[in-house]
Amino acid sequence: MPAHGAETGVYAISVVAQLLGTGQQNIRLYERRGLLTPDRTSGGTRQYSDSDLAVLKRIGELLDEGLNLAGVAKVLELEAANAKLRIDLKRARARSGA
Template sequence: MTDDRFHRAVYVISVAAELAGVHPQTLRIYERRGLLAPARTAGGSRRYSDADLALLERIAELTDEGLNLAGVQRVLELERTVVELKAQLDDARRAHERQLAELTARGFNLGGLVPAVPASRAVTIYRATRGPASVVEPVTRAG
């Protein structure tokens, strides 16, 4: 099923209720509680999509597990947050991969997070660490 069709609001309330196995009044209650937001026609009639029916199935699963409607609402909010965060993480990963590829193409040795330069151009710098003055830490940088 295409994404467009999945989200297309086509079912009237009686058909959606029958498909979901609930009373039409239950759908109205879910809407009032903010669990469900069906599309509306120009005349104000509710229209439900396959996505709405999938959500009704999830609500039924949660209520069957013993959650009240407030609990169901919280779980649904958290599930939406997880989906959003996963999308953000995927975007960040793709951006990171693009940046790594860009740096690699410019000649950076990303294994050591130090630019890859010929040994003849590399400069070694010593930085004193805390503690006795004789303790030093080598740091290699491109020069």
Template sequence: MASMEIQNLRVYERRGLVQPDRTAGGTRLYNQDDVDRLIRIGELLAEGLNIAGIARVLALEHRLDRLQAENRRLRAPGSPGRDA
């Protein structure tokens, strides 16, 4: 993350791509999930996507993660509606 420009981080935050916590004094605190997301943003930028495209990809990836988790839950032994 050290290679990212501060201005870019602020743009990503304004666009809702990353939402770091803040200290009482307003300093941004990036956790590991934020750092991972920023790395992904960098990868997508390198592939030529613009900010709107990146936002769409991140939203779709998040949705896919949720659907995969739900699928695993439903397939787990003992799930309601699952034959034993």
């Protein structure tokens, strides 16, 4: 059995929909739009991780703020790029002793 972690898919789509108060079709739409990629079992069943739940919550927040799915995709892309840059900067500072 795989270890439970932020990146390990453990939640079924029905559970995720209930936890987030949204429909399963919305979650499938977000996946089709490339906003998240859940794990799949050998039989093809979606399994969502804690990280996927966080992304879905963020999607909901952005939609509530009035963005459309194209805007949501761009914001998620920019947030991921920003997080990577912050990590790179932290590593560079650690190497230079700053």
